[in-house]
Amino acid sequence: MNYQQKDLVRIAKRENNTKRGYLVVDPLQGKHVPVEPSKALNLFKSLAEKLQGKYEGERLLLIGFAETATAIGAQAAITLGTKYIQTTREVIPDVSYLFFSEAHSHATEQKLVKDDIDRVINETDRIVFVEDEVTTGNTIMNIIRIIRREYQRKIKFAVASLLNGMTEEYLKIYREEEIELHYLVKTDHSGYSAIAEKYHCDGLSIRAIQEDHTQEKLAVSIQDKIWNELPHIISIPGWMNARRFVDAKQYETACKKLAETVIAETSVKQGERVLVIGTEEFMYPALLTGQEIEKIGCDVRCHSTTRSPIAVSTEEEYPLHCRYELCSLYDPERKTFIYDLENYDRVIVMTDSALASLKGLETLIYALRMKNENISVIRWY
Incomplete structure (x- = not known):
């Protein structure tokens, strides 16, 4: 299905967040807005289809971001028949982590179970990060740098997201780093704060x-x-x-x-x-x-x-x-x-x-x- 911005973008106002005053709410994602589950899963499959045939012969590991992209990542990995792990903010006993942060979020600490990455990194040619939206790519770049520093081996990277709101400045960084971007809808976030501010927030x-x-x-x-x-x-x-x-x-x-x-x-x-x-x-x-x-x-x-x-x-x-x-x-x-x-x-x-x-x-x-x-x-x- 060919999705457009009107299908996937609603602007809401974040509460008590000085880093970014607005939030993009996707009515088909199955997170905040009640949705027919088949519509959400079909959306996620459509994102996976953007990757099909792109990396033939490569061993892929998909990583879904907590909490909103966990289902997107899982369905994408299932559609592509790959390995999968999600980031988490929960405590998992008796493991070590790779820590990184999500600067604009209300809950910034993200982590990956390092023990599992240790186990599969030598059998992985490319890591594909899966998100609902990418606006700067800074969070993903943080974890890429950590993985490169930790494992000292040639791994390729890509990003798949429902929405991509990166400006040319950030797109250029990703091109220079040879990190491929896949998405369903390109968005322009420049007017979103003004939209969020006009609402009464009297619910x-x-x-x-x-x-x-x-x-x-x-x-x-x-x-x-x-x-x-x-x-x-x-x-x-x-x-x-x-x-x-x-x-x-x-x-x-x-x-x-x-x-x-x-x-x-x-x-x-x-x-x-x-x-x-x-x-x-x-x-x-x-x-x-x-x-x-x-x-x-x-x-x-x-x-x-x-x-x-x-x-x-x-x-x-x-x-x-x-x-x-x-x-x-x-x-x-x-x-x-x-x-x-x-x-x-x-x-x-x-x-x-x-x-x-x-x-x-x-x-x-x-x-x-x-x-x-x-x-x-x-x-x-």
């Missing part, structure tokens, strides 16, 4: 965090309905962790098996309107499960929790209108958010969190129960 923001059993702006009767028992947590074995090196086809097989089990365990019925929610970096398994549920004749939407604190606004053309502030399922001390929850026949929450603390899950269920009653929680382990 509804709800703190779904219980403090001393009180909740501002919510009636006691609603609290009693929402703060009751958590749904039964369905634990499904067979987890493949894409924060570690995986064969993409094997990862797809594991995710499809997960999807089949989710459909069986939740008794999803044809004709239902279903929401499938991923958690932070755990996006691809939720999107694939959503797509499999679509195939049985359901109207499905997917999006996920995120670290991104984005302002919400009532204007119709603004991409996000209602925000729920949560605790992370991975770290209860970390704030996360989910946007524009609606009413569905069935909601399926999917996570690979160990759920060592249930505080984060409680806040997500709290938010969901404002409009939904039939909620299932899937933990892949």
